[in-house]
Amino acid sequence: MLMRLTLMRHGATGQPSYRGRIDDPLSALGWEQSHAAVAGLGWDFIVSSTLRRCAEFAAQLSATRGIPLCPDVRLVEYDFGAWQGVTVAQLEREQPSALAAYRADPQRCPPPQGEDFAAFGRRIAAALDQAVETALASGHRRVLVLTHGAVIRWVQCHLAALPFGAMAETSIANASLHAVAWPRAASPEPRIPAA
Numbered sequence: 001m002l003m004r005l006t007l008m009r010h011g012a013t014g015q016p017s018y019r020g021r022i023d024d025p026l027s028a029l030g031w032e033q034s035h036a037a038v039a040g041l042g043w044d045f046i047v048s049s050t051l052r053r054c055a056e057f058a059a060q061l062s063a064t065r066g067i068p069l070c071p072d073v074r075l076v077e078y079d080f081g082a083w084q085g086v087t088v089a090q091l092e093r094e095q096p097s098a099l100a101a102y103r104a105d106p107q108r109c110p111p112p113q114g115e116d117f118a119a120f121g122r123r124i125a126a127a128l129d130q131a132v133e134t135a136l137a138s139g140h141r142r143v144l145v146l147t148h149g150a151v152i153r154w155v156q157c158h159l160a161a162l163p164f165g166a167m168a169e170t171s172i173a174n175a176s177l178h179a180v181a182w183p184r185a186a187s188p189e190p191r192i193p194a195a
Contacts, residue, residue: 003135006177009147009173010175011033011057011175012030012174017088019084024052031057045135048072050072050075072130074130082111083114104165
C-alpha cells in the first residue's frame, strides 16, 4: 500500500567532507536548522537513522512531542569507504577521474572500499518498506523519516526511474523536507529521446 512519507535530511554538522559512517553530532547550527524545519508541522510516527546527527534530534522530537520513534540502522548514510572524511575539493585535486566516474555512475564506480551501491539501495528500500508496514499496523499515517543526503537522493532517483548518476545533480540541503509516496506505484513510462 502506498504511503506518503516525509524524508528529512539531518541538520549541519560543520564537517565539509564526505562523512558517510563517521558518527558526527549536529552542530549548533544543525540543531537550529532541524528545529526550524519541523516547526508547525506534525507527524505521528518517526523512523530514524541510528547515526547521532539524525538519532539525537529524532529522540528529542519524539520525547517533546510524544511521538513513537523507531531507530533503523538501515537508514544510515552511504559508506564512502576510503573517501570518508575527505573533502570534495581534495578529491577533485587528487582523484578527479575517480570522483567524476563515481558521480556519473555510482553503481559501477563506487569509492575505493565503498559500499556496494546495489546493496545500499536494497537496505534503503527494506527500511522504508518496514516503516510503512509498521506505521500501518499501528494506525499511523504521518511518518517522518530522518536520514541522510545520499539516502534521499537514492529514493528520489528510484521513484523517478532516473539513472543513479542523477544523484550528483540533486541538491539536498541540510534539514530539508521531501515528501514522497512509497513504494513506487508503477514504473514511469520510459523516456523516448528526442530525434
